[in-house]
Amino acid sequence: MSELKPHISSYGSHLFVLACLITLTGITVAITSVQLGAFNTTAAMMIASTKAAIVLIYFMHLKFDDKIFRFMVTLVLAIYAIVIVITFFDYLYR
Amino acid sequence: MEQNTTTHTAHENYDPISSKLGMWLFIFTELLLFGALFIVYSVYRYRNPVAFHLAHHELSITIGFINTVILLISSATVAMSITAMQKGDKKATLIFLAITLLLATIFLINKYFEWGAKIHHGIYPGSEFLLSLSHGDILFFGLYFFMTGLHAIHIIVGMVLLTIVFFRVRNGRINPDRYSFLENGGLYWHLVDLIWIFLFPLFYLIH
Numbered sequence: 001m002s003e004l005k006p007h008i009s010s011y012g013s014h015l016f017v018l019a020c021l022i023t024l025t026g027i028t029v030a031i032t033s034v035q036l037g038a039f040n041t042t043a044a045m046m047i048a049s050t051k052a053a054i055v056l057i058y059f060m061h062l063k064f065d066d067k068i069f070r071f072m073v074t075l076v077l078a079i080y081a082i083v084i085v086i087t088f089f090d091y092l093y094r
Numbered sequence: 095m096e097q098n099t100t101t102h103t104a105h106e107n108y109d110p111i112s113s114k115l116g117m118w119l120f121i122f123t124e125l126l127l128f129g130a131l132f133i134v135y136s137v138y139r140y141r142n143p144v145a146f147h148l149a150h151h152e153l154s155i156t157i158g159f160i161n162t163v164i165l166l167i168s169s170a171t172v173a174m175s176i177t178a179m180q181k182g183d184k185k186a187t188l189i190f191l192a193i194t195l196l197l198a199t200i201f202l203i204n205k206y207f208e209w210g211a212k213i214h215h216g217i218y219p220g221s222e223f224l225l226s227l228s229h230g231d232i233l234f235f236g237l238y239f240f241m242t243g244l245h246a247i248h249i250i251v252g253m254v255l256l257t258i259v260f261f262r263v264r265n266g267r268i269n270p271d272r273y274s275f276l277e278n279g280g281l282y283w284h285l286v287d288l289i290w291i292f293l294f295p296l297f298y299l300i301h
Contacts, residue, residue, distance in 0.1 A: 006180065008177060009173065014170050014173045018166060018167060021166045022163055025159065025162050025163065025166070025294075028299060032300075032301050040299075040301035044295040044301075045295065047295075048292050048294075048295050051291045052288055052292070055169065055287060055288050055291065056284075058173075059169050059172075059173045060281055061277075065114070066111060068115070069114070069115075072118060073118070076122045080126065083129075083133065087133055087137065091137055091140065
């Protein structure tokens, strides 16, 4: 856990990440204005997840922090995913 | 940097990694709180697809989009305030924090008008008009008001937190040698952004 020199993200990299996030938001709005049936929701959720991942990795600094943080976040998200799957099995096959 | 033998000076009780661990544990409870609500939302939407689809037309995609962009920018400015702090630039840190607080205020003002318009049209939890609609509509607007309302409360808490951060940076209690409070405040703000990233497509962009 030697944090002698913490990683400093540059202003430019933050602005680049922001530009990516806004672009992805624009793409979601554009996609949902086209009729694609069930694919619309899937696409919107996939883009939202990508945006969330970008926020977690860059803004919330997971990429540069101690590995323990990455491990914990992954674990929590995995548990949450399992809960979603179980809930939907319940509702689909009840 | 300090050596292990002589740590008992200025940073006696300062342990940024442990602080951050605590902050993340708190964030997990928040994620699971909203996570549970998202599951409730999905199940009800799965059972009332038509009503949810029709009800979402009441929401303005434009306002939702603007608020999304506002929150994304405010997230970036918080991240940049940490960069400024690490570079030892106190003035820039304060400016970025002030911009974040300003953007948060604009978000809430938009929210006020958005909710205001709904309430003006007679759509609010328990209203006569809403109760005359179908079960699916009631569920959609109930979840809409509850989830965006809970999110708005988080925005307000985040603003209080960042205001405290702002004043602590100004009086030097948060400084380049000791800025864990700023980092953790930033993490909270990113969490608020993270939740909105999912609220926006789920409520405004149903197809």
